[in-house]
Amino acid sequence: MIRKLFLGLLGLFVASTASADWALNMPKGVTELSQETYDLHMMVFWWCVAIGVVVFGVMIFSLFKHRKSKGAEPAKFSHSTPAEIMWTAIPVVILLLMAVPAAKTMLKAEDSRNPDISIVITAYQWKWHYKYQDEGIEFFSSLARPSVDARRLDSGVDVNSVQNYLLDVDRPVVVPVNAKVRLLLTSNDVIHSWWVPELSIKKDAVPGLVNETWFKATETGTYRGQCTELCGKDHGYMPVVVEVVEADAYQAWVDARQNGDAKLASAQ
Numbered sequence: 590m591i592r593k594l595f596l597g598l599l600g601l602f603v604a605s606t607a608s609a610d611w612a613l614n615m616p617k618g619v620t621e622l623s624q625e626t627y628d629l630h631m632m633v634f635w636w637c638v639a640i641g642v643v644v645f646g647v648m649i650f651s652l653f654k655h656r657k658s659k660g661a662e663p664a665k666f667s668h669s670t671p672a673e674i675m676w677t678a679i680p681v682v683i684l685l686l687m688a689v690p691a692a693k694t695m696l697k698a699e700d701s702r703n704p705d706i707s708i709v710i711t712a713y714q715w716k717w718h719y720k721y722q723d724e725g726i727e728f729f730s731s732l733a734r735p736s737v738d739a740r741r742l743d744s745g746v747d748v749n750s751v752q753n754y755l756l757d758v759d760r761p762v763v764v765p766v767n768a769k770v771r772l773l774l775t776s777n778d779v780i781h782s783w784w785v786p787e788l789s790i791k792k793d794a795v796p797g798l799v800n801e802t803w804f805k806a807t808e809t810g811t812y813r814g815q816c817t818e819l820c821g822k823d824h825g826y827m828p829v830v831v832e833v834v835e836a837d838a839y840q841a842w843v844d845a846r847q848n849g850d851a852k853l854a855s856a857q
């Protein structure tokens with residue numbers, strides 16, 4: 590039984606590393622900050638591994654070495670000042686070693702000054718509204734038609750045959766690569782959350798409040814995310830799609846949008 594379980598778990602790990610579609614670890618992402626976030630996550634992870642190895646190592650060694658059958662006698666002392674100083678000081682030092690780089694990254698993540706583009710994102714039940722502040726572009730972004738048709742009861746459509754099922758929209762957000770994009774998030778009804786793992790952004794959209802964040806994508810591509818705050822019955826049907834394109838393609842998209850060509854947006 591245990592053997593089966595172990596082999597099953599092993600299979601799961603192998604499958605996760607073999608498949609590029611999903612993995613156990615967080616993605617490295619496509620922004621400088623997402624890379625930093627990933628590095629922080631790995632640093633904390635390895636600290637945890639080291640602490641686990643040391644603590645359980647000492648514990649198991651002590652249990653084995655000082656077992657009763659070997660005639661071990663329990664120690665009589667109830668207080669040890671050196672031990673207490675040690676087990677206070679060492680964790681404090683480890684926490685500081687983690688806190689300093691983490692604070693640096695958090696400060697960077699909060700600094701959305703001097704953006705190249707500002708986009709106001711308003712969440713609705715159950716879609717997103719994007720407004721490019723200086724470009725005068727605004728549009729709703731809803732679940733793409735193939736997903737809408739497939740998700741209906743008795744639709745007769747095999748959802749596995751729908752590309753990017755529940756992760757595609759009719760009009761994606763388009764931004765240029767290597768540009769600092771500031772996002773101003775709010776909501777029209779209930780609390781939603783705008784999440785794109787590859788950008789390492791998960792920010793709440795709260796009615797009556799404006800939350801601020803930013804990203805600078807360093808790789809072109811299509812990045813997908815979802816609403817991550819339970820926001821009602823269609824919470825699972827309001828994905829986020831961000832298309833990072835070259836600067837000239839972005840300009841062409843802006844020009845087309847400003848000329849009212851809504852179709853081109855989703856074709857980009």
Ligand SMILES: [Cu+2]
Pocket residue numbers: 712715780781782816817818819820824827
């Ligand atoms: Cu939502």
